[in-house]
Amino acid sequence: MIIQVWSDYVCPFCYIGKKQLELAIEHSGYEGQIEVQYKSFLLDPSTPVDTEESIYGPLAAKYNMSIEKAKEMTQNVAARAKEVDLHYDFDRMKTANTIKAHRLAKWAEAQGKGAEINERLLQAHFLDGLAIGRIDVLVTLAEEVGLNGKEAKEMLEGDEYKEEMYSDIEIARQLDVRGVPFFVIDNKYGISGAQPQHLFEQTVEKAAVEAGLQRKLNMVGEQGSLCEDGVCDIE
Known part of the structure; x- marks a missing residue:
């Protein structure tokens, strides 16, 4: 059974939803029989490249509020993240253009390290406060999951895997996906957003039984x- 997940590495609910899905699969008893495929989605491709700006400024500007109000808003998200044992550090988070991060993930997937780099990119942004729009940071993350840093750097400095990334985005458009995370379970069921845990578990169970x-x-x-x-144990 295949579960497809559209997400972006700067979406706080994407990391939460990822953990919810993993818990649902773990509790289902079907581990090893379910393949999770991560698909690209760009929330804001116009974000400056190589920026290290705090997320509070752009957040305040987007919702026309003060920096302090933006900080208050993130507290509710942080509380939600703790429900799945994620400890977000919004004070350290940096605004990031994620195009290169998605390209890195596609490249890593081709080398059998897709799951590892997806987790590391999310962790780097939400827990470690790293600037995941920068090539040097991405190369380090690639090395941490066992990929060749030199090859990663060469790939990121070019245009490889852009086509694969935009193909995911086009499929999302055809599915009328307007926000992430978005889950497609066995090409039969869709879940939009980080929903209550029981919904993930019920849907995974239903699809697994039907499969x-x-x-x-x-x-x-x-x-x-x-x-x-x-040989028999007779001692």
């Missing part, structure tokens, strides 16, 4: 005496 997946057994007790590979 004919076999739930893992819940083992009880410690392992007793048994025979395996032609």
